[in-house]
Amino acid sequence: GQSLEQPSEVTAVEGAIVQINCTYQTSGFYGLSWYQQHDGGAPTFLSYNALDGLEETGRFSSFLSRSDSYGYLLLQELQMKDSASYFCAVSLNSGGYQKVTFGTGTKLQVIP
Amino acid sequence: SQTIHQWPATLVQPVGSPLSLECTVEGTSNPNLYWYRQAAGRGLQLLFYSVGIGQISSEVPQNLSASRPQDRQFILSSKKLLLSDSGFYLCAWSVAAWGPYEQYFGPGTRLTVT
Numbered sequence: 493g494q495s496l497e498q499p500s501e502v503t504a505v506e507g508a509i510v511q512i513n514c515t516y517q518t519s520g521f522y523g524l525s526w527y528q529q530h531d532g533g534a535p536t537f538l539s540y541n542a543l544d545g546l547e548e549t550g551r552f553s554s555f556l557s558r559s560d561s562y563g564y565l566l567l568q569e570l571q572m573k574d575s576a577s578y579f580c581a582v583s584l585n586s587g588g589y590q591k592v593t594f595g596t597g598t599k600l601q602v603i604p
Numbered sequence: 605s606q607t608i609h610q611w612p613a614t615l616v617q618p619v620g621s622p623l624s625l626e627c628t629v630e631g632t633s634n635p636n637l638y639w640y641r642q643a644a645g646r647g648l649q650l651l652f653y654s655v656g657i658g659q660i661s662s663e664v665p666q667n668l669s670a671s672r673p674q675d676r677q678f679i680l681s682s683k684k685l686l687l688s689d690s691g692f693y694l695c696a697w698s699v700a701a702w703g704p705y706e707q708y709f710g711p712g713t714r715l716t717v718t
Contacts, residue, residue, distance in 0.1 A: 523705055534694055534709035535648070579647060583705045590698075590705055594640075596647035 494518040496595035498580055503601045504570055512565045512598045514580030522583040522590055524556050524563045529597070530576045538565070538578075567600075575602045606631035610695050610710035617717055623668075623682040625713050627695030630676065635697040637678040638707065639670055642692040654678060690717045 496516045504510040514524065523542035527535040541547055541556035541563060553566040567574055577597040584591050607630045617623060629635055636655050640648040650663045652670035660670050667686060671679045678695055695710040 525705060525707075527707075534712050535707075536709070537706040540705060590636075591650070591653060592638075592698075592705065592707060593650065594648040 494582065494584070494593050496580055496582060496593065498578075498595045498598045500596070501599045501601070503603060504567075506570055506572060506602055506604050508570050509566065509568045510570060510600065512567075512578050512580075512600070514563045514565075514595060516561050516563075516580070516582050516595075518561075518582050518584060518593070520585035521558070521561075522585055524554070525581045525583065525592065526552075526554050526565045527579045527581060527594070528576050529579065535579060540583075570602050572602050572604070575600060606697075606708065608695060608697055608708055608710040610693075610713055612713060613711065614714045615716070617685050617715065619687055619717055620684050623680070623685050623689070623715070625680040625693055625695075625715075627678040627680075627710055628676055629678075629697045632676070632697065632699070634675060635699065637672060638696040638698075639678065639680050640694040640696065642694060644691070648694065652680070685717045687717050690715055 498514045525540045526538040528538050529535040539547055539554040541554050544558055546553055546555045551568045556563040577599050579594050579597045581592050581594045609628050638653045639651040641651055642648050654660050654672045657672055668682050693713045696707040698707045
């Protein structure tokens with residue numbers, strides 16, 4: 493089967509840096525994605541890693557280590573609007589097609 | 605540009621009643637389509653995905669079904685709703701190819717079964 497683990501809640505101070513970890517166990521792994529979801533809204537795509545290393549997009553960076561089945565999302569210069577839930581998701585090779593399985597999410601609270 | 609629509613936005617239905625949720629995508633062809641359900645404060649559970657017209661894969665055995673009558677239309681149905689069917693239903697699409705795998709989500713339907 494497949495499993496993803498990420499912390500359920502994280503609290504950080506405005507202006508600080510926070511790292512949200514994700515570990516996974518799966519077969520047919522293709523890549524790791526991160527999504528942001530504000531309360532009551534739909535998830536929006538943040539980043540995708542297929543290869544080991546760091547991908548940077550503005551204040552957000554995402555890291556993947558395929559050998560460790562581990563990744564993280566790094567948020568810098570935190571803003572109040574970053575308070576949201578963050579989901580890691582693995583892309584899997586499923587019978588020749590790519591399928592995505594989401595983790596249970598990390599609720600980030602940014603405090604002044 | 606691509607757009608994904610879902611309706612209705614909210615729905616309150618009694619136990620045992622039927623359900624039909626619709627999702628349409630504009631601005632792209634031959635997308636992969638997905639139905640997810642999210643319980644309050646929880647993660648996203650993949651219910652169905654489709655790689656083409658009439659091609660549906662079910663992830664979780666339950667009283668729900670899905671159909672894809674047209675390339676950019678995806679429908680989620682139930683003949684008899686259960687209390688446990690309450691949740692936030694999200695439709696999503698992605699490019700039917702390998703590579704950076706970004707899914708685009710619709711605004712969702714919040715279903716309450718009473």
